[in-house]
Amino acid sequence: MPWIAARTGLALTVSTLLLAGCAADVTEDRPAVTAAGSAAPAAPAPTRDDPAPPDDGLPDYGVVPTTTRALAPAEQTCPSPAGSTVRVSSSLPGSPTVIVGVPDGFGAVAPTGPEVRLAGPDGVTAVVTITAADPDPAAAFRRYTDQRTGPAALNTVNILPAELCDYSGQKLMGVLTDEPGSGIDYADRIVHVWTGSGTFLIAVAVQAPSGTPGFDAASAAMLGDFGVQMPD
Template sequence: MRRSIAVLCVAGCALLPAGGAVTSCARPGSGTPVADSSDTHPGGVHPDATATATSEPPAAGGHPDFGVVPTREPIRTGAVTCQPTPRPPVGVNARVADPGAPVLTIAVPDGWSMQGGTGDIGARLSGPEQMSATVTVVATMLSPQAAFADYADRLAAGSSVSSLSVLPAELCDYSGQKMTGVLADSAGKATEFADRVVHIPTGSGNYLVSVHTESPTGVAAFDAASAELTGQIEVRIP
């Protein structure tokens, strides 16, 4: 079965005719950062969204640049940024093997369990009805937009059918995007996902942080659970 990617773009995208690729996506205001508006739109679809389809994931030059703000200067060692208010009742610290990587704290939905990870995986979480989440922190040499495009490409790799929507989701001035959609394997088994991806510079280098949540399609509780997991994320620079 042929794989296709449907990329949802907010107003301002220049698109080729049906069957073509996204050629450019410019934010309103000639590059002015766009605030995260993804959490307030039911179903994760922006009201101004339009769609196109391509046969392959978008390349870095065509990946939507929503949420791609200028990379901020590295924060001082020991600083804590993006502190949510109010703080979640239950949170998990996601810490990876790389001693220079940022340490994340994310909210844990009621009824979910959590455990630490290994390597580049900082934490794994499991919820009811086969819902799950994985927090990953990986060093990167790529710019924010190129890193997001590469992440989207790898996310869809191996799926016979894929759909992907991209929305702005900066995290306290760190470049970020929210990616949602459905992945299906060759047997037709479909998985819904909702990811928050953030580019974080530190004194040790740049890191791509992701909170990947997934569920079998049709699970009613997934929207609320994924929104909580991918919402405000506390970042501590070691």
């Protein structure tokens, strides 16, 4: 069963997500498109001494024990999806590379500072980020959820478990708006990855104006399983 909450005027203390510049390479049957994002200053991963977010009642769906086995350089721990893909890497030391499937209709790839943005049909957009994260996946997920929903005066969040290759993972879905009758629909997949050099949160965030035709189909395709490769 999913967990659903509606929050109005949410005011929680949230640690700002640490962002770093990303680079993307698209591979498909057509000639590859390559985009390189501008690198933001690298930030150190949070430590276990960082303050945890408040207990706001969000469930720990999708949280599994973090595996800390030995990892080989450039080891691929999750297989790449079939078809067209975009490879996303961060300038954060020790961060993984992510290989995300690109569904039909998502043609352009544009880096915008610390993120890689894909333009989809009917105004649907997808953003892929890799950020330093709290070593505790549940705490990292709560921080992300608060960061995602907090700016909206009215918001809903529907949380589902979404583990990936034994990594902790969640799917978030809902509506963000500042006034009734307008807003955006969003659907995100977040995965917590340990690389041996730190812990990182991979996020694939899809959104569109509320009521956009095809949003459900586009977000479902965009949030499929993706590949994860360890740093060199």
